Structures are given as structure tokens and as C-alpha cells.
Amino acid sequence: MSALPKAHSEMTEAEWQARCDLAALYRICDHLGWTDILATHMSVRVPGEPDHFLINHYEEMFHEITASSLIKMDMQGNVIGKSGRFNKAGFTIHSGIYKARSDANCVMHTHTRAGAGASMLRSGLRPISQDVMLVWDELAYHEYGMPATQEECDALGVSCQRGSCVVLLNHGLLAFSHTVHGTLQNLYMLERACELELISRTLGEPPVMIEPNIVERMGKSLKKLRADHAWGLHEWNALVRLVESKGSDFRI
Numbered sequence: 001m002s003a004l005p006k007a008h009s010e011m012t013e014a015e016w017q018a019r020c021d022l023a024a025l026y027r028i029c030d031h032l033g034w035t036d037i038l039a040t041h042m043s044v045r046v047p048g049e050p051d052h053f054l055i056n057h058y059e060e061m062f063h064e065i066t067a068s069s070l071i072k073m074d075m076q077g078n079v080i081g082k083s084g085r086f087n088k089a090g091f092t093i094h095s096g097i098y099k100a101r102s103d104a105n106c107v108m109h110t111h112t113r114a115g116a117g118a119s120m121l122r123s124g125l126r127p128i129s130q131d132v133m134l135v136w137d138e139l140a141y142h143e144y145g146m147p148a149t150q151e152e153c154d155a156l157g158v159s160c161q162r163g164s165c166v167v168l169l170n171h172g173l174l175a176f177s178h179t180v181h182g183t184l185q186n187l188y189m190l191e192r193a194c195e196l197e198l199i200s201r202t203l204g205e206p207p208v209m210i211e212p213n214i215v216e217r218m219g220k221s222l223k224k225l226r227a228d229h230a231w232g233l234h235e236w237n238a239l240v241r242l243v244e245s246k247g248s249d250f251r252i
């Protein structure tokens, strides 16, 4: 927890904590190499304000983002309070998910090489690795649409009903959850699953498929784990310690 600075007395403690978590998330993504210069974005819904979310100021790289540099938006595309530029395609993606899924409190979107690479596969991911098993029950696909348009916002709202670990075809990856750490856990496993899918396609022999009854049993077990607050929490705490150990001063 980080105490609310006097300079930000206009906001709630809960918003400040959400800002610190989101800034930490950007620093973690930077550490993992999930960056694309100024493209791609992560957001959190403001606690107690379901129609507002926090997202990056569209000029900063992930390693520069701090709690107070994040901007606050509503679902109509207005910036609330301190002004700042935002990525229009990013607004479309994040507002589309928040409007369609009231259970989503954090959304992450990346253009990693493995994610964007796997997003080009017509046949998608296969049940061939333990990593893909950890997202299989929530795996969804979203067809490429015209970026930054209302039709794309609405289409994403439909696709995200099918699952919280989404391959955006011809584009990249997206994940969401009721917690920040759960969202990171979903995206981390989806990223790894994509990486292994691509590796398997270079090996020159068909992969072993995981037995359907195991896939089904794991899916049921994962659904329970994913609904729990602890999903991804230990990994999150470890990664926050890691970015702190690099001297990252993101709680400002």
C-alpha cells in the first residue's frame, strides 16, 4: 500500500492504490519485454466508479509511467480531471471490454512477437502444452476489425463474452479479469502458450495432443482457481518486488 499524497487529495485512497497497481503493471510489462514503443496499453477500472478507468498517457513509454501520470477516462471517451493524450484505438478496446463485462476490472493488450505471431494462425492454438491448458477454458478469438471505430468497440464487446484470454486475430493478445494480478496471470500464460504453439510448428513433427478428458477436467479446475482472489497473486507480489528492486519509482 502507498499512502495518498497530499498533492492528490482530490482523489480517493482506492483510486490512488489502483494507480499504483497499474503503474507497477506497466513496469512489469516493461521488464517482461511486452512493449511496442508507444503502442499497446493496460487499464484498470477505478474502484467505486464503474464508468471510469485509468490508462496510460499516450506519450510515455512503459518504463516512464507513474501513478500520477496515468489519465482517467469515462466510457464516452472524455478525459476526467487532468488532461492528457490517449490512444484512440486503446480507448475503443478498453471501453469495449468494460462496457460489456461488468466483472472486468483490469484489461491488458499486447503486440508481442509470440502473441502477434500466433494471432495469424488460421487453426489457432491447440491443446499441446501445460501453458495452454492454463488458459484453455477461457480462450477466445476476435476477428480483425477497423481500429478505433464504434463497430470494433461493439464487436469486442461480443467476443469478450466468450472468454477472458483473447487472441485478437492478425493483431495481438488481450486479457482481463476481476483483479490486476489475475489479468497478468491470464496474459502471462496466454503469451507462453502462443510461444510454445509457434515453437511446435517449427519442430517438423506433429505435437502430442493432451487427452480430451484431461483438457476438460483441467478446464473445470481452472475455472474455480481463476474466480479466486488469489489467482496470480503470489506471482504479482514477486514481480512487484522485482521492479522495486530495479529502483523503479512508479508510486509518484
Ligand SMILES: [Zn+2]
Residues within 6 Å of the ligand: 040, 109, 110, 111, 171, 172
Ligand atoms: Zn493493438
